[in-house]
Amino acid sequence: MNAQRGSTVERSIADLARALVAADAGGWTPDGVKSLAGQLGWAWGGTPDRPLLVTGPTSGDARLRPVGKYEERYVDGESYVELAVPLAAVADDAAAQAAAFRAAREELVAALGKPSVMGSHGGMGPFYDSGPLWGAPFTRWRGSPNTLELRAGGSGPELVLRPTGPAENWFWRQGVGEEHSISGFFGSNRDPANAGLGLPGRWTARSWETVSTSLGDFLGALPAEADALGITIGMPFYGRTGAGSPILFDVACDGDRLALGCFAPDGIDPAALGWGTLAQYPDTASIWSDDARVWRVDAGGPGEPKGHALAEMLVATARAVGVDEPTDLIVGGEADYVDGYHVTYYGLGLPTG
Incomplete structure (x- = not known):
């Protein structure tokens, strides 16, 4: 893909979140995601293996995650499983990272209301990704067909839009009982958005x-x-x-x-x-x-x-x-x-x- 100029307009975190929630990814097919990019005012960039949406903000372009060997068994026709937008580049220490995440979360709560899900991915996030060493917190506004998540990224907080099904399918299937099959902690509230939310089984420490x-x-x-x-x-x-x-x-x-x-x-x-x-x-x-x-x-x-x-x-x-x-x-x-x-x-x- 040839890199093109993205939007030069800096959105606030709240405005970005509203735009992502309102956007239609068209089933996360190639055509659907191209339409999504147009709705957001962003352009294609990167390579076929590592596609990007050129956003313009100084925090970095948005990363698309194509379906590969770690994702394919959990999808149902999607070609992509997430769009991750960096919100800030933060000093590499736990206090600074936590503060940046907290500030982004507070702005999102004011804009979108209390998240329906929160927790920590621990050492293993969706599709076997590893999280930052300082911690892997996330908050999630669950929806259908898409879910918005604020998560800890490698250099700072990230706002992630993804199809709801694949990541939840991955999580549910980790409940196999083997030691360390799931990490972190997971909390859900009584928000109607959590209707039908499936939770995996737990594993037991044997030593x-x-x-x-x-x-x-x-x-x-x-x-x-x-x-x-x-x-x-x-x-x-x-x-x-x-x-x-x-x-x-x-x-x-x-x-x-x-x-x-x-x-x-x-x-x-x-x-x-x-x-x-x-x-x-x-x-x-x-x-x-x-x-x-x-x-x-x-x-x-x-x-x-x-x-x-x-x-x-x-x-x-x-x-x-x-x-x-x-x-x-x-x-x-x-x-x-x-x-x-x-x-x-x-x-x-x-x-x-």
Whole structure:
């Protein structure tokens, strides 16, 4: 394809989103996407293997994703599965990336209303793409035949228009039960747009090594993703032992800072396992007051938590308490409800109860 001049008009993020929602991709066929480009005032560019729509904005041209070997089994006549528009080029650190995503999300919410779906792609997005290391949050305005998504891209937030069916078909088919078959977390609300939304099954961690990996990935990205999404996470963990299923941990991410609390039974030395006190972490007083029985760690803000070290500490503590198997470490059901969304933590591989 020969590159042509695209529109020189800079749209706001809100105006761009409205234009994408109103556009007709004609079934995402070649002719339909050419018509879409014309509706948006953009021109063809790139190559047949890596087609672009020349948009004009300094943040970069829009990328079209053709159907290839990773997409073909999930489509139903579409030749393309997404159009991704970069919104900004942002410094390569978690705090800056989260802030840019949050600003774009707030503008989109003001324009389009609350998204019907939100979450994190974790380490594996639609069609097996890998996400940014700092975190992979997304918000989604589900529709038919197309869905609009704000997602974390390689250099900053991206606005993505895609046919609804293929990506949802891909997601649903990942529920095969194998370890790490799905990552991240997925939340949906009661928006009528979610009628007919299918959700995949979950997988179960079969070893403590798997728990350390999955929990480490989750904790390392959590403050950046929570900040980007504007959510607060409160996640208790219970441990099934011969003495019952007492609460062992509390993972709290309020705003953009991650803190972990430990409710250790008698006979356990939390300090030897890496836990600290209120005197060491005074900022956690707003979460667990001055209760000396709660051991704690302030893990920091976006980009700061040492996710895998934290996960190993949690696993070592659970095993010291007498939690024998990963299936006996249970995520409290309280964590399933976040800001009006019902959330499934697919990437953890742990039971919820």
